[in-house]
Amino acid sequence: MSPGGRIGDVPIDTPATDPVVLHASPAAAGGAAHIETPVPYDGILLASFGGPEGQEDVIPFLRNVTRGRGIPDERLEEVAHHYRHFGGISPINAQNRELKTAIEGELARRGIDLPVYWGNRNWGPFLDEAVREAAEAGDTTLLAVATSAYSSFSSCRQYREDFARVLTDTGLAGTVTIDKVRQFFDHPGFVAPFVAGVREAVAGFLAEGVEAAAIHVLFSTHSVPIDDARRSGPRDREWGDGGAYEAQHLAVAEYIMAQVADEYADAATVPWQLVYQSRSGPPTQPWLEPDVCDVIETLPAQGGRAVVIVPLGFVSDHMEVKWDLDTEAMDAAAEAGLRAVRTPTPGIDPAYVAGLVDLVEERLHGTPAADRPHVTDLGPWFDVCRPACCENIRAGFKPAASGIAP
Known part of the structure; x- marks a missing residue:
């Protein structure tokens, strides 16, 4: 798709001036929304959040997560x-x-000879270690394949900023390039485990x-x-208060319920x-609502007898x-007298794993956007993030890979 194409009902207009995509492969450096030429990648960077693996790791890990925000250890x-x-151990690293x-x-099954390097933002193995390992090889x-499916600062741009920071800090900028697969919120491989x-x-x-x-x-x-x-x-595009983040979740949830209704x-x-769930800001700062537990408390008054809790925003059973x-x-459901089931996350479901490798193959082969699978009208999402996408209002724009500046 050319820079002047569309994504769903959203026009994609590349700025008149030459776009700047830092640390990109030559194919992605021009800033096209979808890269439709093959790129000879020689490694995959699996990027994740990271988590502590013992009681002594917990506070240092949380310091990393909240770096720059001046939060004292007592609040952490x-x-x-x-x-x-859970013994100071987050499940995320094992997952x-x-x-x-x-x-x-899955790569081996398809005959794709690419090594996978794994690095985290907040705990070992860190991203800089993974990138150095790749360069040395x-x-x-x-x-990059980040373990986050949706668009927001913390789930997309922060990873891109970390890629740029790591390349600068390691002195590998100009030697190593990092592109990123598209946000996969509506890829059928990600959605299938939730439907099931x-x-x-x-x-x-x-x-x-x-x-x-x-x-x-x-x-x-x-x-x-x-x-x-x-x-x-x-x-x-005017997305409303919830932005693309909320719109993506709503579109996927609607699709899931339609699939279930087709069968039953x-x-x-x-x-x-x-x-x-999981809000962590001060009470004076507005966050997206309603809270899952608050809603559960209201269900009996609405005639609710059972609740299905779907971790739609998460790829695995982390903290x-x-x-x-x-x-x-689940405690809130029990207190409300509701039967309750929490459905699985994708984890290592074969459909999800195959979907991630499908995303890799899209970029290896330069698959046209029109041929890329997606289950909502919002997709397929961008390969190269658009200008000013997913700004962190508290910190502004920092250099970021895999997107047009700022």
Whole structure:
């Protein structure tokens, strides 16, 4: 697709001046929204959040997560108890080891000879270690796969800023390039495990005699500050207070419920909504609402007898899922007298793993945008992020890879 094409109903207009895409492969450096020429990548960079792997890691890890915000250790301890409840160990690193192995297996199955380097933003192995390892092996044209499906500062641009920072800090800028696969919120490989999970949960409650109208499906994702949410996605469309971040979740949730209703006619009357969790800002700062637990408390008064909690914003069962949903939300459901099921995250589901490798192949082969799979009208999303996409209102624009400046 040319820079003047469209994504869903959104026009894509490259600025009249030459775009600047830092640290990009030659194919992506021009700033086209979708790269439709093959790129000879020689390595994949699996980029994730990271997490502590012992009690002594918890506070240093949280310092990394909140760096630059001046939060004292006493306040960090308020969050630390979530990790300490699980022995100071976040599941995320073990899950990423499994995901890396699964991706390597799928690459081998397809005959794609590319190494996978894994690095985290906030805990070891760090991104700079992964990029150095790749460079030392002679793999300098990297394609990043971040373990985050949606558009927002923390789920997309912050990774891109970290790529730029790492290349500068390691002195590898000009030697190593890092492109990034498109946001995959509506790729069928990511969505399929959620469809299966919701279908099974709804069918189970129907089989138990719960009326469809008494089954509530809550699609949960990480809350973000409203000021950041408004700035998620490209600036050439009015998305509303929730920005592209909210719009993407709503579009995927609507698709999932339609798929379930296609198989179970009664499911067409199952009520559903998008809810939020895991907010961490001060009470005076507006964040996306409503909170999942607050909503659960209201369901009995609406005739609710059962709730299906869907971790739509998450790719694996990391701490926000294990604590905020499996602990707090399930406790809220029990207190409300509701039957409750939490559906699976994609994890290493074969459909999800295959979908990630599909995204890699899109860029290896330069697949035309018109031929790229997507299940909502918003996709396929951009290969190269558009100007001013997903600004962090508190810090402004920092140099970022895989997108047109700023």
